[in-house]
Amino acid sequence: MPDTSAPVAVVLLSGGLDSTTVAAMAKAEGYRILALTIDYNQRHRIELAHAAKVAQALGAERHITLPLDLRGFGGSALTADIDVPKSGVEPGIPVTYVPARNTIFLSVALGWAEAAGAHDLFIGVNALDYSGYPDCRPEFIHAFEAMANTATKAGIEGTSFRVHTPLAAMSKADIVRAAAAVGAPLHLTWSCYDPTPEGRPCGLCDSCRLRAKGFSEAGVVDPAL
Numbered sequence: 602m603p604d605t606s607a608p609v610a611v612v613l614l615s616g617g618l619d620s621t622t623v624a625a626m627a628k629a630e631g632y633r634i635l636a637l638t639i640d641y642n643q644r645h646r647i648e649l650a651h652a653a654k655v656a657q658a659l660g661a662e663r664h665i666t667l668p669l670d671l672r673g674f675g676g677s678a679l680t681a682d683i684d685v686p687k688s689g690v691e692p693g694i695p696v697t698y699v700p701a702r703n704t705i706f707l708s709v710a711l712g713w714a715e716a717a718g719a720h721d722l723f724i725g726v727n728a729l730d731y732s733g734y735p736d737c738r739p740e741f742i743h744a745f746e747a748m749a750n751t752a753t754k755a756g757i758e759g760t761s762f763r764v765h766t767p768l769a770a771m772s773k774a775d776i777v778r779a780a781a782a783v784g785a786p787l788h789l790t791w792s793c794y795d796p797t798p799e800g801r802p803c804g805l806c807d808s809c810r811l812r813a814k815g816f817s818e819a820g821v822v823d824p825a826l
Contacts, residue, residue: 604633609662610721610765611635611714613706616652617792618812619725619768622776624659625785626767627723635717636661637710641671641699644679647800651791658786667709676700678794685795687805695732697794697807703736707745707764714762715755722749723765730773730814732807742766773815781821788824802826 610632612624628634636656640649649666656664675681677699685697703726710722726737735741746764750756768776780787792812793802802809816823 604631607631607633608721609633609635609717609719610723611637611710611717611719612661612723613710613725614638614652614656614661614664615725616648616650616655616790617725617808618773618780618787618790618815619727619776620652621655621725621787621790622780622783622785623723623725623765623767624655624661625780625783627721627765628659629783632721632723634659634661635713635719636664637706637713638664638666639706639709640666640668641702642668642680643671643699644685645791645794645796647796648791651789654789655786658789665713669705669709671699671702671705674700685803685806687795687803689807689810693733694735695807697732698734701736703734703741704745707749711749711753711762715753720755720760721763721765723767725768726766727768727771727773727776729770730776730811732811739766739769742769772818773811774818777815777819777821790825 610627612634614620614636638652671680678685678696728738731737742764749762792808794806794808795803
Protein backbone atom coordinates (compact mmCIF):
# COMPACT_ATOMS: atom_id res chain seq x y z
CA MET A 602 0.00 0.00 0.00
CA PRO A 603 1.28 3.51 -0.81
CA ASP A 604 2.22 5.81 2.03
CA THR A 605 -0.73 8.22 1.92
CA SER A 606 1.21 10.72 4.03
CA ALA A 607 3.89 11.05 1.35
CA PRO A 608 3.70 14.00 -1.08
CA VAL A 609 2.39 13.43 -4.58
CA ALA A 610 4.23 14.56 -7.71
CA VAL A 611 3.17 14.61 -11.34
CA VAL A 612 6.08 13.36 -13.44
CA LEU A 613 6.21 13.85 -17.20
CA LEU A 614 7.33 10.46 -18.46
CA SER A 615 8.24 9.95 -22.10
CA GLY A 616 9.93 6.60 -21.60
CA GLY A 617 13.36 8.04 -22.40
CA LEU A 618 16.60 8.18 -20.46
CA ASP A 619 16.06 11.60 -18.89
CA SER A 620 12.41 11.32 -17.87
CA THR A 621 12.96 7.84 -16.45
CA THR A 622 15.88 9.08 -14.37
CA VAL A 623 13.78 11.98 -13.08
CA ALA A 624 10.90 9.66 -12.18
CA ALA A 625 13.27 7.40 -10.26
CA MET A 626 14.72 10.44 -8.49
CA ALA A 627 11.24 11.58 -7.46
CA LYS A 628 10.51 8.13 -6.09
CA ALA A 629 13.84 8.10 -4.20
CA GLU A 630 12.91 11.45 -2.65
CA GLY A 631 9.76 9.89 -1.24
CA TYR A 632 7.15 11.15 -3.68
CA ARG A 633 4.15 9.14 -4.77
CA ILE A 634 4.27 9.25 -8.55
CA LEU A 635 1.50 10.24 -10.93
CA ALA A 636 3.10 9.51 -14.29
CA LEU A 637 1.89 11.48 -17.32
CA THR A 638 2.77 10.43 -20.86
CA ILE A 639 1.58 12.49 -23.82
CA ASP A 640 0.73 10.62 -26.99
CA TYR A 641 1.20 13.48 -29.41
CA ASN A 642 1.24 11.17 -32.44
CA GLN A 643 4.99 11.51 -32.50
CA ARG A 644 7.08 9.75 -35.11
CA HIS A 645 8.64 7.60 -32.37
CA ARG A 646 5.39 6.39 -30.78
CA ILE A 647 7.27 3.26 -29.79
CA GLU A 648 8.32 5.25 -26.71
CA LEU A 649 4.76 5.06 -25.33
CA ALA A 650 5.07 1.33 -24.64
CA HIS A 651 8.39 1.95 -22.93
CA ALA A 652 6.86 4.69 -20.76
CA ALA A 653 4.18 2.25 -19.60
CA LYS A 654 6.82 -0.31 -18.62
CA VAL A 655 8.84 2.31 -16.75
CA ALA A 656 5.78 3.56 -14.86
CA GLN A 657 4.97 0.02 -13.77
CA ALA A 658 8.57 -0.72 -12.79
CA LEU A 659 8.72 2.40 -10.62
CA GLY A 660 5.40 1.68 -8.94
CA ALA A 661 3.60 4.77 -10.19
CA GLU A 662 0.34 5.27 -8.33
CA ARG A 663 -1.32 6.14 -11.63
CA HIS A 664 -0.12 6.35 -15.21
CA ILE A 665 -2.12 8.30 -17.75
CA THR A 666 -1.27 8.26 -21.44
CA LEU A 667 -3.10 11.26 -22.81
CA PRO A 668 -3.86 11.58 -26.55
CA LEU A 669 -3.00 15.06 -27.84
CA ASP A 670 -2.38 14.89 -31.57
CA LEU A 671 0.20 17.53 -32.46
CA ARG A 672 0.48 16.21 -36.01
CA GLY A 673 -2.50 18.44 -36.67
CA PHE A 674 -0.09 21.37 -36.27
CA GLY A 675 3.07 19.81 -37.70
CA GLY A 676 6.10 22.07 -37.77
CA SER A 677 8.60 19.47 -36.58
CA ALA A 678 10.40 16.41 -37.89
CA LEU A 679 8.67 14.52 -35.06
CA THR A 680 5.14 15.57 -36.07
CA ALA A 681 5.34 16.11 -39.84
CA ASP A 682 6.78 14.49 -42.94
CA ILE A 683 10.19 16.10 -42.46
CA ASP A 684 13.34 14.00 -42.39
CA VAL A 685 15.03 13.55 -39.02
CA PRO A 686 18.62 14.83 -39.34
CA LYS A 687 21.25 12.08 -39.11
CA SER A 688 24.49 14.02 -39.57
CA GLY A 689 25.09 15.29 -36.05
CA VAL A 690 23.98 18.25 -33.99
CA GLU A 691 22.50 21.05 -36.10
CA PRO A 692 23.43 24.69 -35.55
CA GLY A 693 20.66 26.65 -33.88
CA ILE A 694 17.34 25.12 -32.90
CA PRO A 695 16.97 21.82 -34.77
CA VAL A 696 14.04 20.69 -36.89
CA THR A 697 13.21 18.05 -34.25
CA TYR A 698 12.01 20.88 -31.98
CA VAL A 699 8.24 20.51 -31.52
CA PRO A 700 6.61 23.96 -31.27
CA ALA A 701 5.86 24.81 -27.63
CA ARG A 702 5.95 21.12 -26.64
CA ASN A 703 7.14 21.49 -23.06
CA THR A 704 4.83 24.45 -22.50
CA ILE A 705 1.91 22.28 -23.61
CA PHE A 706 3.05 19.23 -21.65
CA LEU A 707 3.72 21.13 -18.44
CA SER A 708 0.36 22.86 -18.73
CA VAL A 709 -1.39 19.50 -18.90
CA ALA A 710 0.72 18.23 -15.98
CA LEU A 711 -0.21 21.35 -14.02
CA GLY A 712 -3.90 20.68 -14.60
CA TRP A 713 -3.57 17.14 -13.26
CA ALA A 714 -1.47 18.31 -10.33
CA GLU A 715 -4.05 20.89 -9.27
CA ALA A 716 -6.89 18.39 -9.64
CA ALA A 717 -4.96 15.81 -7.59
CA GLY A 718 -3.86 18.23 -4.89
CA ALA A 719 -0.21 17.85 -5.88
CA HIS A 720 2.19 20.77 -5.73
CA ASP A 721 5.24 19.29 -7.43
CA LEU A 722 5.92 18.71 -11.11
CA PHE A 723 8.98 16.84 -12.38
CA ILE A 724 10.34 17.11 -15.92
CA GLY A 725 13.58 15.77 -17.39
CA VAL A 726 14.78 18.87 -19.20
CA ASN A 727 18.51 19.35 -19.64
CA ALA A 728 20.41 22.45 -20.74
CA LEU A 729 23.96 21.11 -20.97
CA ASP A 730 24.11 18.02 -23.22
CA TYR A 731 20.93 18.70 -25.18
CA SER A 732 19.64 19.63 -28.62
CA GLY A 733 19.27 23.36 -28.00
CA TYR A 734 15.50 23.43 -27.52
CA PRO A 735 14.37 26.73 -25.93
CA ASP A 736 11.85 24.96 -23.70
CA CYS A 737 14.61 23.02 -21.94
CA ARG A 738 16.32 26.11 -20.54
CA PRO A 739 16.18 27.35 -16.93
CA GLU A 740 14.63 30.69 -17.89
CA PHE A 741 11.68 28.85 -19.44
CA ILE A 742 11.17 26.71 -16.34
CA HIS A 743 11.30 29.75 -14.05
CA ALA A 744 8.78 31.56 -16.23
CA PHE A 745 6.44 28.57 -16.32
CA GLU A 746 6.60 28.16 -12.55
CA ALA A 747 5.71 31.84 -12.10
CA MET A 748 2.81 31.44 -14.53
CA ALA A 749 1.57 28.33 -12.70
CA ASN A 750 1.35 30.25 -9.47
CA THR A 751 -0.63 33.10 -11.01
CA ALA A 752 -2.93 31.09 -13.29
CA THR A 753 -4.36 28.50 -10.89
CA LYS A 754 -6.82 28.51 -8.01
CA ALA A 755 -4.25 26.74 -5.82
CA GLY A 756 -1.54 29.26 -6.68
CA ILE A 757 -3.78 32.26 -6.02
CA GLU A 758 -4.86 30.78 -2.68
CA GLY A 759 -1.24 30.43 -1.61
CA THR A 760 -0.31 26.84 -2.44
CA SER A 761 2.76 27.23 -4.61
CA PHE A 762 3.63 24.84 -7.41
CA ARG A 763 7.24 23.81 -7.92
CA VAL A 764 8.72 22.57 -11.18
CA HIS A 765 11.61 20.22 -10.42
CA THR A 766 14.35 19.90 -13.05
CA PRO A 767 17.08 17.86 -11.33
CA LEU A 768 18.91 17.14 -14.60
CA ALA A 769 19.04 20.73 -15.85
CA ALA A 770 22.77 21.28 -15.38
CA MET A 771 23.96 17.69 -15.78
CA SER A 772 25.91 16.20 -18.64
CA LYS A 773 24.50 13.03 -20.19
CA ALA A 774 27.23 11.09 -18.40
CA ASP A 775 26.12 12.63 -15.11
CA ILE A 776 22.55 11.60 -15.90
CA VAL A 777 23.61 8.00 -16.53
CA ARG A 778 25.45 7.99 -13.19
CA ALA A 779 22.49 9.56 -11.40
CA ALA A 780 20.19 6.95 -12.92
CA ALA A 781 22.37 4.16 -11.58
CA ALA A 782 22.44 5.77 -8.14
CA VAL A 783 18.63 5.72 -7.84
CA GLY A 784 18.07 2.40 -9.59
CA ALA A 785 16.31 3.83 -12.64
CA PRO A 786 15.19 1.01 -14.99
CA LEU A 787 17.20 2.20 -17.97
CA HIS A 788 16.88 -1.20 -19.67
CA LEU A 789 13.24 -0.28 -20.32
CA THR A 790 13.91 3.11 -21.91
CA TRP A 791 13.75 4.38 -25.48
CA SER A 792 15.40 7.50 -26.91
CA CYS A 793 15.53 7.26 -30.73
CA TYR A 794 13.53 9.77 -32.79
CA ASP A 795 13.46 7.67 -35.95
CA PRO A 796 13.15 3.92 -35.28
CA THR A 797 14.08 1.47 -38.02
CA PRO A 798 11.34 -0.64 -39.63
CA GLU A 799 12.50 -3.46 -37.33
CA GLY A 800 11.85 -1.29 -34.27
CA ARG A 801 15.50 -0.65 -33.44
CA PRO A 802 17.18 2.69 -32.63
CA CYS A 803 18.62 4.33 -35.73
CA GLY A 804 21.84 5.23 -33.88
CA LEU A 805 22.31 8.42 -35.91
CA CYS A 806 19.66 10.93 -34.81
CA ASP A 807 20.47 13.62 -32.29
CA SER A 808 18.78 11.75 -29.46
CA CYS A 809 20.65 8.51 -30.21
CA ARG A 810 23.96 10.37 -30.41
CA LEU A 811 23.43 12.16 -27.09
CA ARG A 812 22.41 8.93 -25.38
CA ALA A 813 25.47 7.08 -26.72
CA LYS A 814 27.70 9.97 -25.62
CA GLY A 815 26.33 9.77 -22.09
CA PHE A 816 26.87 6.05 -21.65
CA SER A 817 30.30 6.18 -23.29
CA GLU A 818 31.54 9.05 -21.11
CA ALA A 819 30.10 7.39 -17.99
CA GLY A 820 31.89 4.15 -18.88
CA VAL A 821 28.62 2.22 -18.69
CA VAL A 822 27.15 -0.23 -21.19
CA ASP A 823 23.69 0.86 -22.37
CA PRO A 824 21.37 -1.86 -20.98
CA ALA A 825 18.69 -1.11 -23.58
CA LEU A 826 20.87 -2.12 -26.53
